[in-house]
Amino acid sequence: MEQIGIIGVGEIARAIVEGLSDGVAEPPRIHLSPRGAATAAEPARRYPNAQVRADNQDVADRSDVLILAVRPQDAAAALPGLRIGDGSVVVSAIAGIGIDELRGMPGTDAPLVRTIPMPAVRERRSVTVAHPSHPVVDALFDRLGGTLPVADEAAFSVFSTLTGTLSTHYRYLATLTDWASRQGVPAEEADRYVRGPSPGNRARRRARAGRRDPLPPAAAGDHETAGGSSERIRTTWFDAANAEALTRALDGFLARLRQVRQRRPPVLSGTGRG
Numbered sequence: 001m002e003q004i005g006i007i008g009v010g011e012i013a014r015a016i017v018e019g020l021s022d023g024v025a026e027p028p029r030i031h032l033s034p035r036g037a038a039t040a041a042e043p044a045r046r047y048p049n050a051q052v053r054a055d056n057q058d059v060a061d062r063s064d065v066l067i068l069a070v071r072p073q074d075a076a077a078a079l080p081g082l083r084i085g086d087g088s089v090v091v092s093a094i095a096g097i098g099i100d101e102l103r104g105m106p107g108t109d110a111p112l113v114r115t116i117p118m119p120a121v122r123e124r125r126s127v128t129v130a131h132p133s134h135p136v137v138d139a140l141f142d143r144l145g146g147t148l149p150v151a152d153e154a155a156f157s158v159f160s161t162l163t164g165t166l167s168t169h170y171r172y173l174a175t176l177t178d179w180a181s182r183q184g185v186p187a188e189e190a191d192r193y194v195r196g197p198s199p200g201n202r203a204r205r206r207a208r209a210g211r212r213d214p215l216p217p218a219a220a221g222d223h224e225t226a227g228g229s230s231e232r233i234r235t236t237w238f239d240a241a242n243a244e245a246l247t248r249a250l251d252g253f254l255a256r257l258r259q260v261r262q263r264r265p266p267v268l269s270g271t272g273r274g
């Protein structure tokens with residue numbers, strides 16, 4: 001049976017466990033690091049194929065594929081001293097640490113692949129950027145929505161930068177929904193409309209669970225690691241003043257549309273579609 005280990009059980013690890021296990025007839029065996037016992041125990045409680053192990057080395061010893069999902073600032077404490085068999089494949093989800101730097105941390109000559117898994121892998125709807133391409137890693141993320149192997153680390157960094165804009169994007173959508181609901185439009189309709197066909201959004205998962213209330217703005221936090229690039233872009237660019245500026249622009253545009261309607265009777269007047 002396939003043996004997958006994860007060191008660093010937070011948002012991304014939980015999403016990977018869920019994506020690999022939820023409703024899957026023959027899920028892989030998943031070994032989880034014990035740090036933050038309550039957090040690590042939650043996926044293990046939900047999925048019998050996942051178990052919390054004694055320590056990080058125990059996880060590494062049991063795994064053919066070892067996923068590193070600690071925060072960048074924790075890597076220097078988590079990885080040195082870790083022994084990883086050369087027959088394993090190491091998958092790093094750690095943002096901002098290049099392959100050369102990573103190679104020097106745990107003791108291994110195993111193949112090392114950098115990836116950008118997103119929270120939507122839990123719904124098997126998110127494409128995961130990977131470098132370099134490796135058949136085992138490509139097959140793993142193909143099960144979670146697809147793999148996008150990129151040619152080099154320069155291209156990988158471009159995708160990392162794009163990733164850093166996503167929580168800003170979700171906050172932007174939440175601002176649009178808030179604004180629309182203040183204009184009297186049902187929030188769930190505005191939410192469904194502005195989210196459109198975007199893949200892997202939590203709104204779909206909530207809808208499947210029968211929840212029709214709009215996603216709270218705090219959902220941006222799911223796409224961020226504390227102190228990471230996503231948080232920095234959101235808080236420096238999409239701050240309260242920017243949200244207010246967007247709201248004012250929307251107000252201004254709506255006011256202009258209303259003036260136009262007042263001056264010129266709508267062609268479809270009486271159909272309810274003007």
Ligand SMILES: NC(=O)c1ccc[n+]([C@@H]2O[C@H](COP(=O)([O-])OP(=O)(O)OC[C@H]3O[C@@H](n4cnc5c(N)ncnc54)[C@H](OP(=O)(O)O)[C@@H]3O)[C@@H](O)[C@H]2O)c1
Pocket residue numbers: 007008009010011012013033034035036039056069070071072074077078093094095116117118119163222223224225226228
């Ligand atoms: N969230 C995203 O959307 C996203 C997207 C792409 C890439 N990433 C990257 O993926 C990595 C994980 O992100 P995340 O959002 O899942 O972070 P997270 O929710 O903060 O989870 C990280 C986990 O690692 C644990 N940890 C810290 N030191 C450890 C150690 N020595 N041994 C074992 N576990 C340790 C932490 O425990 P404590 O809380 O007790 O410290 C925490 O449970 C980060 O490098 C991030 O840059 C995240």
